[in-house]
Amino acid sequence: MGKTLAEKILQAHTQEEITGPGQIVQVKVDKVLANDITAPLAIESFKKMGATRVFAKDRVILVCDHFTPNKDIKSAEQVKKVREFAAAQEILHYYEGGEAGVEHALLPELGLVGPGEIVVGADSHTCTYGGLGAFATGLGSTDIAYAMAFGETWFKVPETILVKVRGKLNPFVTAKDIILKLIGLIGVDGALYRVLEFQGEVIELLDIEGRLTIANMAIEAGGKAGLFAADEKTLAYTREKGREDKPLFPDKEARYEQVVEIDANGLQPVVACPHLPENVKEVEEVKGIKIDQVVIGSCTNGRISDLRQAAEVLRGKKVAKGVRLIILPATPNIFKQALKEGLLEIFLEAGAVVGPPTCGPCLGGHMGILAGGERCLATTNRNFKGRMGSLESEVYLSSAYVAAASALTGVITHPKDI
Amino acid sequence: MIFQGKAHKVGDHIDTDAIIPARFLVTTDPEELGKHCLSGLEENFIQKVAKGDILVGGKNFGCGSSREHAPLAILGAGIPVVIAHSFARIFYRNGFNMGLLLLEVGEEVEKISEGDELKIDTQRGEIEIVNKQLKIKVNPVPEFMQKIINAGGLINFAQARIKGA
Numbered sequence: 001m002g003k004t005l006a007e008k009i010l011q012a013h014t015q016e017e018i019t020g021p022g023q024i025v026q027v028k029v030d031k032v033l034a035n036d037i038t039a040p041l042a043i044e045s046f047k048k049m050g051a052t053r054v055f056a057k058d059r060v061i062l063v064c065d066h067f068t069p070n071k072d073i074k075s076a077e078q079v080k081k082v083r084e085f086a087a088a089q090e091i092l093h094y095y096e097g098g099e100a101g102v103e104h105a106l107l108p109e110l111g112l113v114g115p116g117e118i119v120v121g122a123d124s125h126t127c128t129y130g131g132l133g134a135f136a137t138g139l140g141s142t143d144i145a146y147a148m149a150f151g152e153t154w155f156k157v158p159e160t161i162l163v164k165v166r167g168k169l170n171p172f173v174t175a176k177d178i179i180l181k182l183i184g185l186i187g188v189d190g191a192l193y194r195v196l197e198f199q200g201e202v203i204e205l206l207d208i209e210g211r212l213t214i215a216n217m218a219i220e221a222g223g224k225a226g227l228f229a230a231d232e233k234t235l236a237y238t239r240e241k242g243r244e245d246k247p248l249f250p251d252k253e254a255r256y257e258q259v260v261e262i263d264a265n266g267l268q269p270v271v272a273c274p275h276l277p278e279n280v281k282e283v284e285e286v287k288g289i290k291i292d293q294v295v296i297g298s299c300t301n302g303r304i305s306d307l308r309q310a311a312e313v314l315r316g317k318k319v320a321k322g323v324r325l326i327i328l329p330a331t332p333n334i335f336k337q338a339l340k341e342g343l344l345e346i347f348l349e350a351g352a353v354v355g356p357p358t359c360g361p362c363l364g365g366h367m368g369i370l371a372g373g374e375r376c377l378a379t380t381n382r383n384f385k386g387r388m389g390s391l392e393s394e395v396y397l398s399s400a401y402v403a404a405a406s407a408l409t410g411v412i413t414h415p416k417d418i
Numbered sequence: 419m420i421f422q423g424k425a426h427k428v429g430d431h432i433d434t435d436a437i438i439p440a441r442f443l444v445t446t447d448p449e450e451l452g453k454h455c456l457s458g459l460e461e462n463f464i465q466k467v468a469k470g471d472i473l474v475g476g477k478n479f480g481c482g483s484s485r486e487h488a489p490l491a492i493l494g495a496g497i498p499v500v501i502a503h504s505f506a507r508i509f510y511r512n513g514f515n516m517g518l519l520l521l522e523v524g525e526e527v528e529k530i531s532e533g534d535e536l537k538i539d540t541q542r543g544e545i546e547i548v549n550k551q552l553k554i555k556v557n558p559v560p561e562f563m564q565k566i567i568n569a570g571g572l573i574n575f576a577q578a579r580i581k582g583a
Contacts, residue, residue, distance in 0.1 A: 044446060045573055051580060067444070122486075123483070139508060141486040142512070146572060156560070192504060364439065364440050
């Protein structure tokens with residue numbers, strides 16, 4: 001029987017023979033991840049289990065990135081708990097302060113995740129690494145504690161939805177527009193319990209950062225993972241990070257539950273309107289909606305290519321009066337690269353606030369919280385009610401191009417109109 | 419086991435930010451989290467809930483973040499059971515691991531109205547809507563998951579494995 005990417009990766013990590021979707025299998029995991037919000041709970045569960053040592057100190061990764069730099073005493077206490085656990089367990093990959101970045105931007109950059117691996121993380125956006133061909137998925141803290149202790153977890157072998165993206169991308173249309181379009185098509189539970197596998201000429205041409213953006217939002221359709229084949233581009237990317245990986249493709253006779261086709265030729269820049277990522281509209285349909293804040297950053301779109309897109313639009317221009325533009329490069333290396341390329345100067349000249357790598361405002365943590373009645377356009381991944389602050393605030397989601405263009409005008413704007 | 423309580427209905431796609439907004443994630447204490455349960459949906463939601471009451475959701479209940487604080491907040495608020503059309507997968511695993519009973523019933527969920535008196539018999543796999551004299555059948559969980567339930571949750575399951583090793 002032909003296997004999908006998900007089935008192939010799961011099969012390589014279990015002794016049981018995978019016969020098809022629905023089967024529950026025990027698998028070995030390659031990497032286990034948690035952050036400053038989820039690790040404290042995982043550590044408590046780990047101790048309650050009676051576990052004394054993590055299964056491998058070089059395979060457990062702890063990144064303090066959500067409420068950091070610590071926003072208050074309670075979050076500082078949480079980070080302290082994680083730091084002490086990391087020290088006691090001699091965990092090799094513990095990241096805090098100037099070494100830390102938004103976890104899902106940081107791990108690929110450090111070469112800690114790659115094709116064919118199973119990565120479990122106590123963070124729903126762990127699915128990002130599917131962009132590199134890793135079966136990566138979010139779990140809760142106690143499942144993560146179990147994986148930390150045993151290096152194993154269980155999965156129900158998922159059905160896979162094949163997403164084919166054909167054609168050629170129009171100007172200012174990005175990976176973010178592709179994934180938002182898809183979520184708009186299938187809905188926020190369209191891939192519930194399932195894997196999304198991406199193929200097609202647009203996907204083959206897409207750079208790794210774009211693939212990471214798409215995989216990142218698989219969870220926004222309810223997906224267990226968003227998977228891409230590991231091709232030459234993937235291998236070149238991971239080689240640059242010091243890894244030697246093998247290519248990985250699904251079998252030709254793989255069985256898919258359904259096929260969704262997207263024609264890129266007809267795709268225009270889109271935004272997801274409040275309060276669900278599935279409320280997707282073309283920018284042209286909602287242009288003119290007034291905004292108070294723009295956030296460019298996060299595990300979805302805080303990478304160097306996103307900052308380059310923003311700079312392309314912002315160069316030599318000023319942010320509209322009354323609009324707060326907050327730009328958070330997702331990792332210290334991205335920050336440095338942006339500095340080297342002169343992007344930060346463009347941002348500062350435009351009147352943006354450039355902040356440290358942090359998840360911060362995306363989840364309403366800090367560094368850009370919204371008051372009642374305020375509206376934000378963000379390159380983040382969720383626009384649930386109250387996600388970025390007041391229950392009476394609103395969040396729209398878009399690419400960095402649209403976010404930057406809108407920051408200049410103070411209303412939702414197509415970048416071609418700048 | 420038998421659970422009995424009043425139904426509190428919420429809509430489709432109740433996300434974990436609605437169940438427990440991120441600003442409250444600076445603690446892991448269920449009681450503290452419980453005080454803010456569903457405050458991301460409605461400011462004082464939890465004040466209308468009595469201990470033992472049952473939450474009834476629509477499609478994709480618990481979507482969004484992986485925060486285990488979400489099932490903890492529900493348990494901390496004194497709600498032992500959530501019934502829904504469907505659950506988001508990370509939330510489902512979390513609830514299951516935390517000992518929050520989650521019952522996925524599909525379209526049958528429409529039979530339940532706000533304020534209905536529900537009686538749940540886990541042995542028989544049945545939800546009874548007492549005031550309507552209606553019954554909803556619940557499908558059993560897969561065998562491996564039942565093993566975790568029998569062990570008393572994932573922490574106990576792990577404990578037994580560590581002791582056995």
